[in-house]
Every structure is written in structure tokens, then in C-alpha cells.
Amino acid sequence: MRNLNQDNITQAVIARLAATPDPRLKDIMTALVQHLHAFAREVKLTEAEWFKGIEFLTATGHMCTETRQEFILLSDVLGLSMLTVAMNNDKPAGCTEATVFGPFYVAGAPHYENGDDVANGASGKPCRVSGSVRGLNGEPVANATVEVWQADDEGHYDVQKPELGHAQARGVLHSRADGSFDFRTIVAEAYPIPTDGPVGALLTATKRHPWRPAHLHFMIQAEGYETLITHVFRDGDPYLDSDAVFGVRQSLIADWASQPDGGTQLNYDFVLNPVAA
Numbered sequence: 001m002r003n004l005n006q007d008n009i010t011q012a013v014i015a016r017l018a019a020t021p022d023p024r025l026k027d028i029m030t031a032l033v034q035h036l037h038a039f040a041r042e043v044k045l046t047e048a049e050w051f052k053g054i055e056f057l058t059a060t061g062h063m064c065t066e067t068r069q070e071f072i073l074l075s076d077v078l079g080l081s082m083l084t085v086a087m088n089n090d091k092p093a094g095c096t097e098a099t100v101f102g103p104f105y106v107a108g109a110p111h112y113e114n115g116d117d118v119a120n121g122a123s124g125k126p127c128r129v130s131g132s133v134r135g136l137n138g139e140p141v142a143n144a145t146v147e148v149w150q151a152d153d154e155g156h157y158d159v160q161k162p163e164l165g166h167a168q169a170r171g172v173l174h175s176r177a178d179g180s181f182d183f184r185t186i187v188a189e190a191y192p193i194p195t196d197g198p199v200g201a202l203l204t205a206t207k208r209h210p211w212r213p214a215h216l217h218f219m220i221q222a223e224g225y226e227t228l229i230t231h232v233f234r235d236g237d238p239y240l241d242s243d244a245v246f247g248v249r250q251s252l253i254a255d256w257a258s259q260p261d262g263g264t265q266l267n268y269d270f271v272l273n274p275v276a277a
């Protein structure tokens with residue numbers, strides 16, 4: 001095909017995808033081309049703006065390392081991560097809701113016994129966390145893998161401090177026979193997502209703040225149940241209604257209660273969705 005113009009180029013590109021053997025890939029690429037072209041037409045994209053976009057994506061790629069995923073961060077601040085989570089985690093009423101995974105999960109975190117301190121030296125005020133893992137019918141889920149991770153009181157995850165050399169404020173526990181678990185850690189505080197890269201520049205250019213409300217990350221896995229990736233948010237946090245990555249759900253907000261001994265106690269009960277038979 002020659003002499004393509006702004007009226008027929010979209011169809012020409014889509015026709016070029018006709019032989020794609022994987023039907024799902026074909027659908028995704030066709031829709032991507034349609035929407036990308038429609039976007040360019042809608043905003044009447046100039047060549048200079050197109051190049052600025054290319055430079056932005058190039059910088060985003062250059063910012064990525066083993067421990068820094070700027071593309072996930074971009075997806076997060078554009079609401080694409082939360083949209084994908086919402087579309088794929090439509091669980092029955094009563095199940096704990098899912099939210100964004102975030103870029104700071106690390107596989108292979110240290111294992112702890114119930115009652116242990118997972119902070120492992122991370123700075124922050126002491127906090128006790130207890131809870132349970134149950135199935136949708138109320139049955140206790142024994143031996144569920146409960147993975148937890150969080151930032152310290154300066155807003156940093158251990159992976160953002162390579163000089164540390166060991167895990168802090170993250171760990172893996174298992175629920176007891178009655179589904180219960182508990183551990184010690186530090187109080188979660190609100191923190192800004194990383195702003196030293198192109199995503200930070202985008203937030204500045206659009207007058208958006210980078211803050212996430214205080215939260216504790218959980219990933220809970222048990223045989224016979226769907227894996228749950230979620231957070232528990234701290235009630236009263238000033239950023240609950242303006243989370244930089246759109247992850248807050250009312251059902252995930254809990255009271256982090258001050259205790260007479262000066263500590264803080266969080267209790268949260270998780271409900272897993274059974275895998276469809």
C-alpha cells in the first residue's frame with residue numbers, strides 16, 4: 001500500500017496484523033493501534049509533541065534498574081494499574097478487596113514465626129499487627145502464606161537503600177491452625193512515591209502531589225483460594241482521598257489504635273475467595 005494518508009493509515013496498519021497467529025495478541029494490537037491513532041487525532045498531536053513523548057518514554061526506560069521500575073510507576077500514576085486490578089478482582093461480597101501491587105515487593109523475603117519482629121531494625125514507632133485469614137464461608141485458613149512489606153518512617157523501602165544489604169520491614173509468616181497470625185513491626189506512615197525520575201516530572205507538570213496514604217502491603221496465598229494482593233490503610237491519613245496511585249478502598253481502611261503502653265495495634269481479618277471448582 002502506498003500514499004497512505006490520515007484517513008486510511010489506521011486501517012492499513014490493522015490489516016497488517018491480519019496474520020497474527022495468537023488471537024488474543026491480534027485483538028490487543030488491533031485495539032492498541034485504533035486507540036493510539038484516535039488519541040493522536042483527538043489531540044491533533046504535533047511532531048514536536050510526538051518527539052517529546054518519545055523522549056519521555058526513553059527516559060522512563062533509562063530510569064529502570066533491577067530495583068526501580070519506572071514503567072510500573074507510570075502505569076500507577078495514570079491509574080492503569082488500579083484499573084487492571086479492579087477489572088480482574090471482582091470478588092464476591094465479603095471477600096477482602098485487592099489493590100495495587102506496587103514496585104517494592106521482593107520475592108524471597110525472610111521467614112518469621114508468629115510474634116516475631118519483621119521490622120528487623122527499620123526506623124519507626126513500634127506497632128503490633130494481628131489478624132486472621134478466613135475463607136468466604138468463615139472457615140479458618142490454616143498455614144496461609146502471609147507476606148508483608150512496608151516503608152520505614154522516612155518513607156523508604158529496604159530495596160531503595162542498597163547499602164543496607166538485608167531485608168527490613170518485610171517478611172513471610174504463616175497463619176496458625178485457627179487462621180490467626182500476628183507480628184511486630186513499625187507504624188506505617190504516608191510517603192511520596194519516587195519523584196526523581198520522569199514520572200516525578202510528570203506529576204510536577206500536572207500539579208499533582210506524589211503522596212501515598214500510610215499502608216501495610218499484604219500478599220496472602222493459600223491452597224484452594226485466589227491469591228490476595230492488597231494493603232491495609234491507616235484511618236485518618238490525610239492522603240486517603242488523593243492517593244497518588246488511586247489504590248484506596250474504604251474496606252481496606254483500619255484503625256491503628258494507640259495503646260496505653262505508647263505502642264500501636266492494628267487488627268485486620270482477611271477473607272479469601274475460594275478458587276472456582
Ligand code: BEZ
Binds near residue numbers: 100101194212
Ligand atoms: C507502594 O505502595 O509501594 C507503591 C505503589 C505504587 C507506586 C509506588 C509505590
Ligand code: FE
Binds near residue numbers: 217
Ligand atoms: Fe507501599
